[in-house]
Ligand code: HEC
């Protein structure tokens with residue numbers, strides 16, 4: 255414990271020193287910019303194409319001013335001109351502008367609305383932020399996970415259980431002794447242990463009650479065991495890429511059907527191909543610092559997981575290398591082959607929310623099977639759920655006939671034939 259504290263202390267002192275040093279050196283270098291304001295501007299206008307430490311659509315921009323001044327002898331006025339209107343600079347025949355213009359097929363936007371002061375701030379930001387240090391970067395707070403209380407609750411419950419058991423034993427012991435006394439069996443204090451079971455065996459009523467209790471209990475467990483055969487409720491395998499529905503469907507509110515697009519029109523929902531991921535992840539190669547900190551609570555490095563996606567599609571940050579390897583997602587929900595289930599029937603026709611069957615997906619850090627997926631589960635819902643007949647011409651006539659037959663206004667899925675074996679079994 256102690257040496258951990260010392261280590262944290264030393265590393266904090268080192269970090270403080272580093273920040274002081276950088277503040278000092280940047281105030282000398284980048285004169286009059288506000289790095290905090292610069293960060294906001296950078297994230298709004300530049301981050302789509304530039305990163306500080308990695309080439310993306312445009313070159314990496316850390317210390318760009320120092321680099322251009324050393325390598326090319328360019329000053330801040332050149333940067334003002336380039337950032338405000340790079341095509342004008344290129345057309346004017348500027349040597350470096352014409353050299354860099356072929357860096358990427360797409361050109362950089364013009365930012366004529368940025369003032370010199372804005373650009374000072376952006377440049378201050380590119381010069382200010384410390385290099386990421388191993389073991390927690392500059393602005394990534396290190397999160398110590400809260401110790402879970404669930405263990406304590408379980409221990410408490412166990413202790414209570416033991417106390418109750420002990421009490422029950424004492425009571426049984428007393429009763430037995432009383433029986434023994436009544437029957438005149440001597441339970442001498444000196445003959446410890448033996449007479450109690452003797453007394454027990456001799457009492458037929460107690461033996462009967464105990465055997466019935468034991469039989470019932472084991473019957474209950476055996477039945478429970480067999481009912482669970484083939485039921486995988488709660489199944490939560492470790493996937494090849496730690497993919498969080500909480501972050502995508504929850505925090506970022508991405509529609510389920512953006513990725514599971516076939517749910518509307520076909521039997522299966524399908525798992526999205528990696529192209530779909532790359533629609534966003536071409537530009538999102540790292541998560542926000544707060545998100546990264548959340549990941550530490552779950553023990554995952556989110557950025558490393560995005561890197562796995564890049565390795566799979568062969569993306570080096572700027573272009574596809576052609577070296578791909580498929581991601582082998584592990585299938586979670588799986589009905590036996592003899593059962594037929596159709597997503598579009600439930601999602602599009604019946605208008606049932608995904609969450610009704612799959613649970614609070616937008617809160618799941620790791621996907622798991624929420625529903626039991628047993629026949630009883632399907633049947634119960636068919637008995638309870640009304641069919642949506644409104645605005646569905648297909649149902650108008652059927653609904654008229656059947657609602658007369660059953661004498662009801664609303665028809666359940668069961669009344670429409672949702673209990674017929676052939677509908678769900680091939
Ligand atoms: C639409 C994408 C895009 C955006 C947005 C963008 N840039 Fe660029 N930037 C580029 C590209 C691409 C280049 C390389 C030149 C080229 O290919 O036209 C570049 C080059 C640069 C360079 C020259 C770097 C060097 O090493 O030579 C600087 C400086 C620069 N950008 C600053 C900025 C700043 C500051 C912002 C935000 C205010 C910004 N860029 C926004 C795409 C972009």
Ligand code: HEC
Nearest residue numbers: 497502503508509510513583584585586587608612615621
């Ligand atoms: C950005 C894409 C994306 C979005 C949005 C998304 N998912 Fe997924 N979903 C996936 C990927 C990738 C997997 C496979 C990995 C896994 O199981 O975590 C998956 C797996 C699943 C599975 C388990 C599949 C199996 O193997 O049985 C279910 C159920 C599911 N998603 C439901 C939903 C629901 C409901 C929503 C909306 C609340 C949603 N998804 C939003 C990408 C997405």
Ligand code: HEC
Nearest residue numbers: 496497498501506508526530531534541542545556559560
């Ligand atoms: C519509 C845009 C979008 C799509 C599509 C998308 N992502 Fe993401 N992804 C994001 C955003 C936004 C973040 C979180 C960024 C943040 O919080 O800083 C993220 C974070 C991640 C992370 C880190 C957190 C985590 O979930 O472990 C991984 C890994 C990831 N995405 C993988 C995928 C995969 C695999 C797919 C395709 C099945 C995919 N993403 C599709 C936008 C998208």
Ligand code: HEC
Nearest residue numbers: 510514517522523524587588589595600601606607608611
């Ligand atoms: C009526 C219940 C129900 C609803 C509503 C539902 N699902 Fe499913 N889902 C299932 C069942 C049952 C399976 C297993 C199917 C199988 O194994 O054939 C499944 C399987 C899946 C799978 C695994 C791959 C596949 O296609 O079989 C994904 C992904 C999925 N559902 C996503 C969704 C999404 C997204 C929605 C909402 C648009 C949704 N589900 C709505 C019951 C439902």
Ligand code: HEC
Nearest residue numbers: 594595603604610632635639641642667670671672677678
């Ligand atoms: C959340 C409720 C719900 C659950 C769970 C559910 N269903 Fe359904 N199902 C419906 C509703 C509502 C309809 C009627 C849809 C319509 O209008 O055609 C339906 C219709 C069907 C139909 C078409 C019936 C017909 O008469 O044509 C089949 C087949 C079916 N479900 C199979 C299944 C299977 C298999 C499962 C379990 C794996 C299941 N359903 C689970 C609500 C549910």
Ligand code: HEC
Nearest residue numbers: 484589590593627628629632633636672673674675677678
């Ligand atoms: C709403 C859909 C649905 C209907 C209607 C339905 N079943 Fe099933 N049945 C299922 C599903 C889903 C399973 C798979 C359950 C599992 O894997 O636990 C199943 C499983 C079974 C099994 C295998 C035993 C088991 O529980 O795994 C038998 C036998 C069976 N059904 C017979 C029937 C008969 C007979 C009928 C007509 C009276 C019928 N089913 C109607 C959905 C249905």
